[in-house]
Amino acid sequence: MRDANIFAFRKAMPRMSWSPRNLYNLWRRSCGAGAAAIDFTRTPKTLFQQRWISKALVRAYHGDFINEKIFKRWYLPDTLPDVRPRQHALSTNGDLDAFAGRTEQLERAKKRAYEKKTKGLAPVGSLMLAEVERRIDVFIFRCCLAHSVYEARRLVIHGSVLLNGKKHTDANTRLAPGDMISVDPAAIRFLQEPTSSKEESKDEQLSDSASELESLDSSRPGPSAKVASTNPSLTPFHLPPYASPFIFIPAYAEVSFPTCSAIYVRHPTARPGYSEIPTPFDADGEVIRLAWEWYSKVRPRTRSKSQMAREPENRSIGGQ
Known part of the structure; x- marks a missing residue:
């Protein structure tokens, strides 16, 4: 650098x-x-x-x-x-356009013309x-x-x-x-797991609080214990600040x-x-x-x- x-x-x-x-x-x-x-x-x-x-x-x-x-x-x-798209000739005969298979292309052309009118140039x-x-x-x-x-x-x-x-x-x-x-x-x-001392201390605090919550949830009936359980097979993901x-x-x-x-x-x-x-x-x-x-x-x-x-x-x- x-x-x-x-x-x-x-x-x-x-x-x-x-x-x-x-x-x-x-x-x-x-x-x-x-x-x-x-x-x-x-x-x-x-x-x-x-x-x-x-x-x-x-x-x-x-x-x-x-x-x-x-x-x-x-x-x-x-x-x-x-980046302007190729212009298509707009016809007033809908039956002829449907027969020629141009309906979808003409609808796109109308949509692009409306976007250009409302949003301006690209x-x-x-x-x-x-x-x-x-x-x-x-x-x-x-x-x-x-x-x-x-x-x-x-x-x-x-x-x-x-x-x-x-x-x-x-x-x-x-x-x-x-x-x-x-x-x-x-x-x-x-x-990767964070290596700094501050991040390690934060992780320890989070793990301690998580273990406390897990012990509290496991003592209560209902589905809360299933939510607190973790899957060790998942890839660890540590978001940056x-x-x-x-x-x-x-x-x-x-x-x-x-x-x-x-x-x-x-x-x-x-x-x-x-x-x-x-x-x-x-x-x-x-x-x-x-x-x-x-x-x-x-x-x-x-x-x-x-x-x-x-x-x-x-x-x-x-x-x-």
Whole structure:
């Protein structure tokens, strides 16, 4: 990790981590004093300063572990993708549409038109970060198999991750639809017993109180004794502090927690009022737009053969 103080309160840069310090920084940028610094509605800052601040915040969360030159060269699209569905001609003859089998397609087209009218355009600005979401370390973090993207990188580099059944140690790999990753359960932190003295004392207190409740329940008639009994065959699960963010899993990931594996189903996309790329900022807000404006002006346009040879692994077809 290049920066040892990435969770500094002074900068309050959001990161891909569920550390309590980072969650506090996320709150400051969302609701606290830091939220006013990224409200550019009425600000004395120049357009260059607004773009620079937005670029720094977006890069802090989406890929601060990626070198800036590599990020600009390989992880940014040439243009923002067009996620608008293909338009279907709406007919007024319902019998003809039913005969041609177009009823379902026309209903979908009407639904999309209604969503576009009520929710607006799709937030395609966030899709500038779709290539970052394809990285194997980011995908492991999104699947809640690691506490942070930095821990996910260590799991990959240390050989605790399988890609389609084979050990994979390149954390820069971009997954293809259909790729399956598996993480060694012994390396997943929230499946291990806590080792600190404070956590051990808490566990002892909880076990003592549980034993007292079990003895009280066993002395009473009724089904309460069955509720207090525990099943030793179940996998122990130790939630980290402030574990509520772990309930979120993106739509492009299919996770199996019993097997500690996940499948990258498809590339993330967006639709009116919704973006599949998790971000602490508004998916179609000023911060994302200004960051794209910054990179659209400074990203490199030419790629030589020597540069093409240094491209991070980009898997196009799952399983190959």
